[in-house]
Amino acid sequence: MTATMLAGRLDVAKGAFAVEEVPVPAPGPGEVLIKVEAAGVCLSDVHLIEGMLKPLYLKGDKVTLGHEVAGTVHTLGEGVTGTAVGDRVLLQAGETRDGVVHTRGVDYDGGWAEYALATATTLVPIPDELPFEQACFIPDAVSTPWAAITATGAVRPAEAVGVWGVGGLGAHGVQLLRAIGAFPIVAVDPLPAARERALAFGADAALDPADPGFAGLLREATGGRPLSVAFDFAGVAPVREQAMATLGEHGRLVLVGLTNKPLTVTNGTLVSYLRQQIRGHYGSEGQDVVDLVNLVRGGRLEFSRSVSGTFPLAEAARAVEALEHKEGDPIRLVLKP
Structure with a gap:
């Protein structure tokens, strides 16, 4: 050497x-x-x-x-x-x-x-x-969305989930949500290539956030159910407002993407009435990385x-x-x- x-x-x-x-x-x-x-x-x-x-x-x-x-x-x-x-x-x-x-x-x-x-x-x-x-x-690009999903978001099987931003973290978020049994998984991204990627990684639907018929397309994708959990992997203020509006009773908005812009809640009364929550997320724990390696070893992820x-x-x-x-x-x- x-x-x-x-x-x-x-x-x-x-x-x-x-x-x-x-x-x-x-x-x-x-x-x-x-x-x-x-x-x-x-x-x-x-x-x-x-x-x-x-x-x-x-x-x-x-x-x-x-x-x-x-x-x-x-x-x-x-x-x-x-x-x-x-x-x-x-x-x-x-x-x-x-x-x-x-x-x-x-x-x-x-x-x-x-x-x-x-x-x-x-x-x-x-x-x-x-x-x-x-x-x-696996540490960060995979473990961060894994911890956001399993710990901060506490997603349960068959819950309807939205993923805003299908980049490095969001793509793995879609893959991991599929692995734990979330349904349906609705990906939201303005880029056509990112929406195609989301479908390839396991999303059940992929929508353009700027589509004038966005609300109706989302209802169609979920069978009329509001989302239980919405993940912001983009770190963009308008994304958070749109995602918040899709949540139902006890819905959770999980903020993974980082931004120093203010967070605006348009209808605070509705958030309180529906007992919704906004949860910040950052990083992961060491055990998350170990668990993910074991899932790869067992053929559950690649x-x-x-x-x-x-x-x-x-x-x-x-x-x-x-x-x-x-x-x-x-x-x-x-x-x-």
């Missing part, structure tokens, strides 16, 4: 991103050095580069991006047990330090690199049949359709540009060191 490696580094103070040559880190006690095989490119990475998101706990001005990471164990630090060199693993997207959640690739160096450090407890073994390109984005393209690590800036401009309407772009 050479003494240096390539890494996609963000200078937070200057807002400058570049792939640079940096020293290969050495694992300390309780740490593991991972040879990165694949790393996901997430919209939050784009937002970090643009300055829309800022690290809260980063020490210094520079960080290696990448919170969706999979690879093999290369070197064990002192005292590490339960894993061995060569093991195939993915990394949890963050960890708790002194009672505070720190995010990989945001608050400390992530996996847009040839090698990455990880606390041993953040390793999740993956089966041989799960490709690294699919494993890397994510081959989610890999929209791969880029060499050296072309990370190009991958960011492709995602920013939604070239090819990607679900997940993946970096390969």
